[in-house]
Amino acid sequence: xxxxxxxxxxxxxxxxxxxxxxxxxxxxxxxxxxxxxxxxxxxxxxxxxxxxxxxxxxxxxxxxxxxxxxxxxxxxxxxxxxxxxxxxxxxxxxxxxxxxxxxxxxxxxxxxxxxxxxxxxxxxxxxxxxxxxxxxxxxxxxxxxxxxxxxxxxxxxxxxxxxxxxxxxxxxxxxxxxxxxxxxxxxxxxxxxxxxxxxxxxxxxxxxxxxxxxxxxxxxxxxxxxxxxxxxxxxxxxxxxxxxxxxxxxxxxxxxxxxxxxxxxxxxxxxxxxxxxxxxxxxxxxxxxxxx
Amino acid sequence: xxxxxxxxxxxxxxxxxxxxxxxxxxxxxxxxxxxxxxxxxxxxxxxxxxxxxxxxxxxxxxxxxxxxxxxxxxxxxxxxxxxxxxxxxxxxxxxxxxxxxxxxxxxxxxxxxxxxxxxxxxxxxxxxxxxxxxxxxxxxxxxxxxxxxxxxxxxxxxxxxxxxxxxxxxxxxxxxxxxxxxxxxxxxxxxxxxxxxxxxxxxxxxxxxxxxxxxxxxxxxxxxxxxxxxxxxxxxxxxxxxxxxxxxxxxxxxxxxxxxxxxxxxxxxxxxxxxxxxxxxxxxxxxxxxxxxxxxxxxxxxxxxxxxxxxxxxxxxxxxxx
Numbered sequence: 001x002x003x004x005x006x007x008x009x010x011x012x013x014x015x016x017x018x019x020x021x022x023x024x025x026x027x028x029x030x031x032x033x034x035x036x037x038x039x040x041x042x043x044x045x046x047x048x049x050x051x052x053x054x055x056x057x058x059x060x061x062x063x064x065x066x067x068x069x070x071x072x073x074x075x076x077x078x079x080x081x082x083x084x085x086x087x088x089x090x091x092x093x094x095x096x097x098x099x100x101x102x103x104x105x106x107x108x109x110x111x112x113x114x115x116x117x118x119x120x121x122x123x124x125x126x127x128x129x130x131x132x133x134x135x136x137x138x139x140x141x142x143x144x145x146x147x148x149x150x151x152x153x154x155x156x157x158x159x160x161x162x163x164x165x166x167x168x169x170x171x172x173x174x175x176x177x178x179x180x181x182x183x184x185x186x187x188x189x190x191x192x193x194x195x196x197x198x199x200x201x202x203x204x205x206x207x208x209x210x211x212x213x214x215x216x217x218x219x220x221x222x223x224x225x226x227x228x229x230x231x232x233x234x235x236x237x238x239x240x241x242x243x244x245x246x247x248x249x250x251x252x253x254x255x256x257x258x259x260x261x262x263x264x265x266x267x268x269x270x271x272x273x274x275x276x277x278x279x280x281x282x283x284x285x286x287x288x289x290x291x292x
Numbered sequence: 293x294x295x296x297x298x299x300x301x302x303x304x305x306x307x308x309x310x311x312x313x314x315x316x317x318x319x320x321x322x323x324x325x326x327x328x329x330x331x332x333x334x335x336x337x338x339x340x341x342x343x344x345x346x347x348x349x350x351x352x353x354x355x356x357x358x359x360x361x362x363x364x365x366x367x368x369x370x371x372x373x374x375x376x377x378x379x380x381x382x383x384x385x386x387x388x389x390x391x392x393x394x395x396x397x398x399x400x401x402x403x404x405x406x407x408x409x410x411x412x413x414x415x416x417x418x419x420x421x422x423x424x425x426x427x428x429x430x431x432x433x434x435x436x437x438x439x440x441x442x443x444x445x446x447x448x449x450x451x452x453x454x455x456x457x458x459x460x461x462x463x464x465x466x467x468x469x470x471x472x473x474x475x476x477x478x479x480x481x482x483x484x485x486x487x488x489x490x491x492x493x494x495x496x497x498x499x500x501x502x503x504x505x506x507x508x509x510x511x512x513x514x515x516x517x518x519x520x521x522x523x524x525x526x527x528x529x530x531x532x533x534x535x536x537x538x539x540x541x542x543x544x545x546x547x548x549x550x551x552x553x554x555x556x557x558x559x560x561x562x563x564x565x566x567x568x569x570x571x572x573x574x575x576x577x578x579x580x581x582x583x584x585x586x587x588x589x590x591x592x593x594x595x596x597x598x599x600x601x602x603x604x605x606x607x608x609x610x611x612x613x614x
Binding site for chain 1 (some may be wrong): 323324326327328329330331333334335337338340341342343344345346348349352361362406409410412413414420422423424425426427429430431432433434435436437438439440441442443447448449451454485489493543546547549550553554557558566569570573574580583584586587590591594595598599
């Protein structure tokens with residue numbers, strides 16, 4: 001579909017002389033050990049989220065809680081010290097609007113740069129490219145200075161709007177649209193559709209795969225973002241889930257079971273993404289591989 | 293900023309054209325209008341939220357700006373010399389260097405190893421790929437929390453202390469004591485866990501792009517499977533990906549913030565540049581002048597790295613470059 005997509009589907013490997021029983025047993029042994037190690041942190045989250053503090057901090061290591069503490073869940077949401085429910089809501093709003101907004105703004109720009117002939121298009125493309133050199137994290141002080149003078153500290157627009165204009169996402173869309181079959185649009189344009197009409201009726205409906213891949217990646221990075229929400233979320237009401245989690249680590253009183261229940265809930269949406277949208281995720285990674 | 297100037301330039305020649313070209317002109321003008329309709333919102337946002345902040349910050353960096361973003365005292369390069377002679381800031385650059393020296397080669401080797409492993413599996417390949425990839429979805433904050441509160445908790449109920457306890461080793465204060473600097477183990481493993489799967493995916497895609505004929509030819513020439521083919525075929529074929537991965541890792545390490553901030557909260561050691569900058573600009577002093585100078589210095593440094601990256605890979609060419 002695009003020229004920049006490396007094929008993700010495995011080709012059958014034609015050379016496989018060495019695959020004796022022993023060596024493949026060794027391979028699976030190594031893979032099994034590795035997989036187990038990679039899953040330990042997930043196991044710890046679940047174990048701790050459903051245990052009592054006494055069991056977590058007990059003298060002897062317990063692999064499983066004696067009684068599964070479902071009550072930890074309600075206790076977490078009743079805890080007045082950290083507004084966890086509010087932070088979940090904030091993260092959801094931020095994650096969704098960040099994704100929708102980024103896709104809308106960046107895809108339009110990417111299409112314009114790729115497909116609409118304009119004599120200064122190249123110069124403008126360089127204006128976009130230059131921003132790729134400077135990761136947004138490095139310029140959080142300048143961005144904070146601007147956003148605070150707009151009066152957007154501790155607000156949802158402060159969390160969302162500055163992140164929408166990703167030079168990198170625009171760049172990805174441009175590359176993608178460069179590879180989009182021209183004949184489709186030209187037919188539409190001959191039929192009298194404007195660029196705008198052709199874009200929404202022909203280009204977007206035929207690019208849903210790519211949009212889904214970019215949306216998945218964008219949502220994950222929005223949900224997991226920390227530095228910017230930390231800088232902007234000066235009031236508790238504007239905390240995202242990540243800032244709330246971080247606050248647990250620096251609190252005076254440490255309630256292990258609540259902390260891990262909060263962690264478990266914070267990664268649930270991503271587990272969902274993983275189970276149901278993995279195809280887009282892997283495709284997105286392959287396409288955005290160049291990104292850090 | 294630059295967007296408005298180019299649009300001004302664009303319109304004047306069109307208006308000066310002769311009436312005989314009316315038809316063509318309408319087409320050009322329509323296209324120009326469409327172009328701005330599509331790119332306008334993005335470019336305005338880019339100007340306001342990327343170019344203006346950087347420009348403003350460059351301006352602030354020459355002023356004494358504490359607790360204010362509209363300063364009046366011009367101090368020349370004082371903020372720059374303050375940052376560059378400030379032990380904390382230079383130490384943060386050292387911290388970054390140490391961090392990069394660990395994380396870049398380790399993640400490179402580990403993710404390549406995982407890719408080679410997964411690539412050789414015949415059954416359950418998708419399962420293992422998913423398991424290694426799963427941590428990519430977890431945030432640095434959540435991972436730091438697990439590492440700090442459970443795996444590398446300094447007290448006896450931490451998993452690592454429990455494990456080394458089985459071998460009769462005393463508890464180790466992994467994070468709370470910089471001597472010996474065990475905190476590097478915590479910092480490096482958390483990022484390794486989070487990122488290895490991501491780079492594994494990149495390596496897997498590249499491995500599958502290697503033409504199988506190369507291995508067949510090597511086998512005919514008598515090359516032994518294993519190290520020989522890896523050294524002389526796989527590794528050279530992965531050169532473009534390896535270079536990309538190393539530069540990506542370097543840029544990512546430069547931006548490291550989340551895990552250092554959370555794992556080493558309330559400590560004074562192990563602060564990479566962004567954490568140091570956070571405390572300078574948004575800590576007690578709210579010194580936006582010095583903070584801006586620091587941001588400018590870091591921006592220049594990262595530009596050097598990304599320019600090198602651009603030179604190596606060519607923007608946007610990626611895998612196809614080879």
